[in-house]
Amino acid sequence: MVSYIDAAEAPLKNTGQVRLYGPEDFEGMMRAGQLTATCLDELAGIVRPGTTTQEIDDFVYQYGLDHDALPATLNYRGYTKSCCTSINHVVCHGIPNNKALREGDIVNIDVTFILDGWHGDSSRMYPVGQLKRASERLIDVTYESLMRGIEAAKPGNTTGDIGAAIQTYVEAQRCSVVRDFCGHGLGLLFHDTPNILHYGRPGEGVELKPGMIFTIEPMVNLGRPHVKVLGDGWTAVTRDRSLSAQFEHSIGITPDGCQIFTTSPNGLHKPGRSGDQSPI
Numbered sequence: 001m002v003s004y005i006d007a008a009e010a011p012l013k014n015t016g017q018v019r020l021y022g023p024e025d026f027e028g029m030m031r032a033g034q035l036t037a038t039c040l041d042e043l044a045g046i047v048r049p050g051t052t053t054q055e056i057d058d059f060v061y062q063y064g065l066d067h068d069a070l071p072a073t074l075n076y077r078g079y080t081k082s083c084c085t086s087i088n089h090v091v092c093h094g095i096p097n098n099k100a101l102r103e104g105d106i107v108n109i110d111v112t113f114i115l116d117g118w119h120g121d122s123s124r125m126y127p128v129g130q131l132k133r134a135s136e137r138l139i140d141v142t143y144e145s146l147m148r149g150i151e152a153a154k155p156g157n158t159t160g161d162i163g164a165a166i167q168t169y170v171e172a173q174r175c176s177v178v179r180d181f182c183g184h185g186l187g188l189l190f191h192d193t194p195n196i197l198h199y200g201r202p203g204e205g206v207e208l209k210p211g212m213i214f215t216i217e218p219m220v221n222l223g224r225p226h227v228k229v230l231g232d233g234w235t236a237v238t239r240d241r242s243l244s245a246q247f248e249h250s251i252g253i254t255p256d257g258c259q260i261f262t263t264s265p266n267g268l269h270k271p272g273r274s275g276d277q278s279p280i
Contacts, residue, residue: 018185018193020211025118026252026259029187029213032069032120033250033261036113039063040124041268047126049103053085056109057096064113072112072119072190079234084110084123091178091219091227091236091244103129106139108246112190119190121215122262123248124269134222135243141173142220142245143270149198149216153251153258157208163200166218178219178244180227180236186250187213210255217248 021029039060046059061082064071071082079095086094086108087101094108101107110123125139145166152165170177183196194206198218223242230237238244247269250261263269 016193018206018209018212019187020209021187021213021252022211025187025213026261028116028118029120029250029252029261030259032113032115032118033122033263034120034265035067035069035115036111036120036122036250037262037264037269039111039113040109040122041264041266043109044126044268047101047107047109047128049105049129050100052098052100053087053094053096053107054098056085057081057083060109060111067113067115069113069115072114072121073110076190082111084108086110086235086244086246088243089238089241091221091238092181092246093234093236095232095234101128104131104135105129106131106135106243106245110246110248114190117188119186119188119250120262121186121190121248121250123217123246125245125247138175138220138222138243138245141170141175142218143247145170145177145198145218145220146216146247146249149218150249150251150258150260153208153216153253155208155210155253155255158203158205159194159196159208160200160204161202161208162216163197163205164202166216167199170218170220176221176223176225178221178225178227181217181219183215183217183248185212185214208253210253212253213250215248215250217246219244219246 105128112121149162149166152161185192223240226239251258
């Protein structure tokens, strides 16, 4: 059952109130999250020099159909693809096309499947062949920032505690946190309340309560944090054309911490070196 912090019932839309979900709902989110995570695991064997992002998108679409799920991004607000593929200086919402990946690229693949009404939303960075050390370091910093944000996600803390944990770490590594995009409430809706900023001050924002479900998805730039959206209305890029990376998990707040719904079944969430994958 779904309850609310400020109201007992509300229509299935973003009402501005934070939904609190129960144990059965967490089970539904786990099923959806694990389907997304398994798809991302499979993509590890597909991402290589010469692969096009359209081939990646085709795989995601078919994978969803084969498992009785739908890609949430397909036809969402006019978006025509089944995933987002963001390469190098693309921060997020990169649109798959027929351009081939090249040796040394880094690419974020963002997948959300709807399974039995529940949304499993996750993204990972994939190395394309051999990477330069700067690219490897950016991926490492971004992944660690996600995990530090998740560590701060527990009852009694606030959304500001999550953002502060991410920002403090990233800036200590001489990188920057993108401020134009944020994590979001999730569950029966793709985008719900609250927004999860990846920067902030401890103790500020919304208090975290058991039953809340949302994404944490920091975008980290090697250069300055500023971004711009291209003429297609979707693709966001760094203004200084510095490299950008992102990792994302869907989580639910539990009585003593949080549950990650999108952990890799095969320990492949964090990319390794030279196209290999290493465990979390």
